[in-house]
Amino acid sequence: MSDPREALAGQLAEAVASALAEDLRHQPRALLVVSGGSTPVAFFRALAATPLEWARVDVTLADERWVEESDSDSNARLVREELLQHEAAAARFVGLKTAAGTPEEGAEEAAARLEALAWPASVVVLGMGTDGHTASIFADSPELELALATRDPLVAVRAPSQRQPRITLSADRLHRARRHFLHITGDAKRDVLARALPGDDARELPIRAFLACPLAIYWAP
Numbered sequence: 001m002s003d004p005r006e007a008l009a010g011q012l013a014e015a016v017a018s019a020l021a022e023d024l025r026h027q028p029r030a031l032l033v034v035s036g037g038s039t040p041v042a043f044f045r046a047l048a049a050t051p052l053e054w055a056r057v058d059v060t061l062a063d064e065r066w067v068e069e070s071d072s073d074s075n076a077r078l079v080r081e082e083l084l085q086h087e088a089a090a091a092r093f094v095g096l097k098t099a100a101g102t103p104e105e106g107a108e109e110a111a112a113r114l115e116a117l118a119w120p121a122s123v124v125v126l127g128m129g130t131d132g133h134t135a136s137i138f139a140d141s142p143e144l145e146l147a148l149a150t151r152d153p154l155v156a157v158r159a160p161s162q163r164q165p166r167i168t169l170s171a172d173r174l175h176r177a178r179r180h181f182l183h184i185t186g187d188a189k190r191d192v193l194a195r196a197l198p199g200d201d202a203r204e205l206p207i208r209a210f211l212a213c214p215l216a217i218y219w220a221p
């Protein structure tokens, strides 16, 4: 039997590519918002190998750690190394990290970059941590209420549970997409999602902010 996580990544890549192709039939460019972390690597590799009019695709991130792109924790680095390859090398990537020293100082420039993109996004692919966070919307961050409520596109985040400051697309901006996918693997994340589904307090489990809209859940053991 094939590796279930590889198979899941392939199925997700197929669904995302087909959504992008569908939107490209009636608009000049399509926007794809992806998450970082470890889960998306197999998905990025599968998507990068998929034929598509990539030169008409913009890619940005749901969130970023405020680290240099040379840092192994950089989500931009992950996207460049794993997604913007092969067929997908022609896509245009717009990162969230700027030259500013802090996400608070860099948020305005990053927001201006986002405003130049064609919203609504065609697809947002969310991830989720075992603490129920998604993007960089963390239950323990002082910016939690802001990230869930603001109409601003970005929020600078300093969560005590995280080593680095971060920047995240707000829940409102992440909602501005035609299609939402959640990509998770493993029993621990399945159990967190099972706990999140019957409740509605996104301050406890931020993933709940995305359970009230259509969300295609891609899970494998």
Ligand SMILES: O=C1O[C@H](COP(=O)(O)O)[C@@H](O)[C@H](O)[C@H]1O
Residues within 6 Å of the ligand: 035, 036, 037, 038, 039, 040, 062, 063, 064, 075, 126, 127, 128, 129, 130, 134, 135, 136
């Ligand atoms: O910190 C992050 O975590 C989540 C999940 O990451 P994973 O390593 O468990 O796959 C991710 O969705 C988010 O973009 C990332 O910055």
